[in-house]
Amino acid sequence: xxxxxxxxxxxxxxxxxxxxxxxxxxxxxxxxxxxxxxxxxxxxxxxxxxxxxxxxxxxxxxxxxxxxxxxxxxxxxxxxxxxxxxxxxxxxxxxxxxxxxxxxxxxxxxxxxxxxxxxxxxxxxxxxxxxxxxxxxxxxxxxxxxxxxxxxxxxxxxxxxxxxxxxxxxxxxxxxxxxxxxxxxxxxxxxxxxxxxxxxxxxxxxxxxxxxxxxxxxxxxxxxxxxxxxxxxxxxxxxxxxxxxxxxxxxxxxxx
Ligand SMILES: [Zn+2]
Numbered sequence: 001x002x003x004x005x006x007x008x009x010x011x012x013x014x015x016x017x018x019x020x021x022x023x024x025x026x027x028x029x030x031x032x033x034x035x036x037x038x039x040x041x042x043x044x045x046x047x048x049x050x051x052x053x054x055x056x057x058x059x060x061x062x063x064x065x066x067x068x069x070x071x072x073x074x075x076x077x078x079x080x081x082x083x084x085x086x087x088x089x090x091x092x093x094x095x096x097x098x099x100x101x102x103x104x105x106x107x108x109x110x111x112x113x114x115x116x117x118x119x120x121x122x123x124x125x126x127x128x129x130x131x132x133x134x135x136x137x138x139x140x141x142x143x144x145x146x147x148x149x150x151x152x153x154x155x156x157x158x159x160x161x162x163x164x165x166x167x168x169x170x171x172x173x174x175x176x177x178x179x180x181x182x183x184x185x186x187x188x189x190x191x192x193x194x195x196x197x198x199x200x201x202x203x204x205x206x207x208x209x210x211x212x213x214x215x216x217x218x219x220x221x222x223x224x225x226x227x228x229x230x231x232x233x234x235x236x237x238x239x240x241x242x243x244x245x246x247x248x249x250x251x252x253x254x255x256x
Contacts, residue, residue: 017129020109021076027104036074036096038067059094080111082132
């Protein structure tokens with residue numbers, strides 16, 4: 001593990017998803033905590049563009065920081081959907097600082113939002129493990145349990161009410177009504193949930209619009225790793241195509 005000088009307000013520690021960066025001193029909102037740095041990669045250079053790791057942080061369409069270097073402590077910072085920090089990109093200077101957007105207490109894990117593209121590509125499929133998402137899941141579980149219990153109660157009530165309501169059609173009606181009500185309750189609950197989820201998403205998206213470039217690019221790079229094979233294959237394929245007529249000219253073709 002890299003050594004961190006004792007005057008820094010953070011340390012590397014165990015987090016839910018491996019290692020993370022934790023505050024050791026109170027960090028005030030707005031403070032630049034740490035710089036995210038590493039060699040600058042120019043995507044116009046083939047050699048640079050071929051570099052692939054999960055610590056790439058795109059500054060813009062051309063420049064990307066390769067943050068995989070040991071000294072880049074900021075690479076330990078994990079993603080959160082409700083972060084306490086953000087990545088502040090200066091495209092002109094090509095620098096990135098992680099800055100507190102909340103007051104951070106000693107012991108708190110420092111995190112920032114990696115951006116929607118990264119989230120969709122990497123975190124959504126496996127389930128985001130950030131506190132906010134875990135809490136949300138726990139809440140959903142509790143609510144689902146509550147709805148289930150309510151349904152059971154209602155079902156029991158309908159059953160006990162059965163002897164009172166004589167005649168088959170009436171029974172069916174009651175049951176139908178109960179069912180509709182339950183599903184209504186469920187739906188309205190669901191929609192309100194979706195709304196709040198959406199709202200928080202929008203908020204975090206707005207917040208992270210500026211900050212998302214790193215992992216967005218990260219994602220773009222990863223996503224284009226297949227696409228990047230394209231250009232590589234392209235010329236080769238073109239070369240092969242060219243080779244064929246030449247070969248046939250010399251009489252050694254594929255029986256053309
Ligand atoms: Zn999350």
